[in-house]
Amino acid sequence: MSHIEVKGLSVVFQNKITAVDNVSFQVEAGEIYGIVGLSGAGKSTLIRTLNLLQRPTTGEIWIDGQEISHLKGQELRQVRQKIGMIFQHFNLIENRTIAENIEFSLKAGDYPKEKRADRVAELLSLVDLLDKKDVYPNQLSGGQKQRVGIARALANNPEVLLCDEATSALDVETTEEILKILEKINRELGLTIIFITHELDVAKRLFKRVAVMEQGKIIEEATTFEIFAQPQAATTQKLVGRFFDLTIPQALQSALTGGVLLELRYQGAHTLDPLISQVSKDFNVLIGIIHGKIEYIQEAVIGILFVQITGEAQQIQQAVSYLKENVYAIRDLRDEVEK
Numbered sequence: 001m002s003h004i005e006v007k008g009l010s011v012v013f014q015n016k017i018t019a020v021d022n023v024s025f026q027v028e029a030g031e032i033y034g035i036v037g038l039s040g041a042g043k044s045t046l047i048r049t050l051n052l053l054q055r056p057t058t059g060e061i062w063i064d065g066q067e068i069s070h071l072k073g074q075e076l077r078q079v080r081q082k083i084g085m086i087f088q089h090f091n092l093i094e095n096r097t098i099a100e101n102i103e104f105s106l107k108a109g110d111y112p113k114e115k116r117a118d119r120v121a122e123l124l125s126l127v128d129l130l131d132k133k134d135v136y137p138n139q140l141s142g143g144q145k146q147r148v149g150i151a152r153a154l155a156n157n158p159e160v161l162l163c164d165e166a167t168s169a170l171d172v173e174t175t176e177e178i179l180k181i182l183e184k185i186n187r188e189l190g191l192t193i194i195f196i197t198h199e200l201d202v203a204k205r206l207f208k209r210v211a212v213m214e215q216g217k218i219i220e221e222a223t224t225f226e227i228f229a230q231p232q233a234a235t236t237q238k239l240v241g242r243f244f245d246l247t248i249p250q251a252l253q254s255a256l257t258g259g260v261l262l263e264l265r266y267q268g269a270h271t272l273d274p275l276i277s278q279v280s281k282d283f284n285v286l287i288g289i290i291h292g293k294i295e296y297i298q299e300a301v302i303g304i305l306f307v308q309i310t311g312e313a314q315q316i317q318q319a320v321s322y323l324k325e326n327v328y329a330i331r332d333l334r335d336e337v338e339k
């Protein structure tokens with residue numbers, strides 16, 4: 001298991017574009033760490049520095065206490081053995097069979113020749129593709145190609161796996177299949193995984209912690225639950241907002257006159273049902289539920305309800321004060337409706 005620490009890393013390209021701008025973070029051994037961000041944020045450039053496919057302009061990369069950014073030759077090859085990588089478009093060699101694709105990596109890693117066939121079989125069993133050993137990449141589905149990508153990345157027993165948009169070319173079900181394999185190798189082989197993506201569904205499902213990247217910088221870092229429950233930076237709020245996809249349907253907006261319009265949020269083990277009936281009864285107001293969503297972020301729940309409260313002004317006010325004290329967060333939606 002490998003611990004990774006990046007300190008003050010920057011990549012400035014010859015055209016003066018600063019793709020990575022003074023980035024620092026740490027990934028614990030055995031962790032699944034995610035980096036999310038919009039297109040052009042610098043995610044690929046950053047992840048490519050971790051195995052020195054891209055040399056940083058400044059900064060340090062420590063892997064298990066060894067600073068690697070200046071390594072060359074044999075030392076560089078040795079470090080690269082520890083780090084596997086998978087890509088959005090799989091990058092398989094088209095005119096070689098699946099077994100030969102994997103063998104190619106074994107050869108590059110000086111794996112003993114007489115043991116290679118066994119190792120290929122072992123790796124293909126791990127990703128459940130032994131029966132495809134002798135076919136060519138163009139005879140496989142996207143999900144199967146990515147499974148070969150994983151097998152190949154694991155060929156030389158790396159301790160770290162870098163994933164650059166590894167599921168972004170796949171449909172929802174195939175993505176799930178790949179995520180399950182990644183979880184399995186994380187658990188069983190103890191691999192440290194760094195996964196970059198623009199898909200928050202993947203983040204929610206797979207990551208333990210998330211960093212958000214924008215214009216080359218890490219603008220926010222937190223546990224996955226925190227990122228979804230309390231996004232801080234404007235870009236994170238926008239990404240998470242889009243993920244929850246909560247807007248009041250246009251058709252409903254004109255009907256929502258009178259009373260107050262609120263967004264109520266709860267999280268953890270609570271639900272709002274008893275609270276809503278109770279408030280409605282105690283303060284003699286009507287509470288209509290307009291829209292809502294419940295998301296499970298790994299083990300924990302985040303619930304969001306849009307409600308309209310109608311009744312007498314004073315009683316509405318009391319009901320709102322009571323709600324404020326008893327939900328995780330409350331927001332007035334009226335401004336947004338009137339926009």
Ligand SMILES: Nc1ncnc2c1ncn2[C@@H]1O[C@H](COP(=O)(O)OP(=O)(O)OP(=O)(O)O)[C@@H](O)[C@H]1O
Pocket residue numbers: 013014015017018019037038039040041042043044045046198
């Ligand atoms: N080899 C290069 N030379 C010059 N500029 C580059 C190079 N590679 C990337 N860039 C620029 O660096 C910035 C970050 O690019 P990068 O590919 O790292 O973003 P990304 O977050 O991976 O985006 P996407 O989600 O679209 O893959 C972009 O402005 C890009 O145009």
Ligand SMILES: [Mg+2]
Pocket residue numbers: 043044045165
């Ligand atoms: Mg990219």
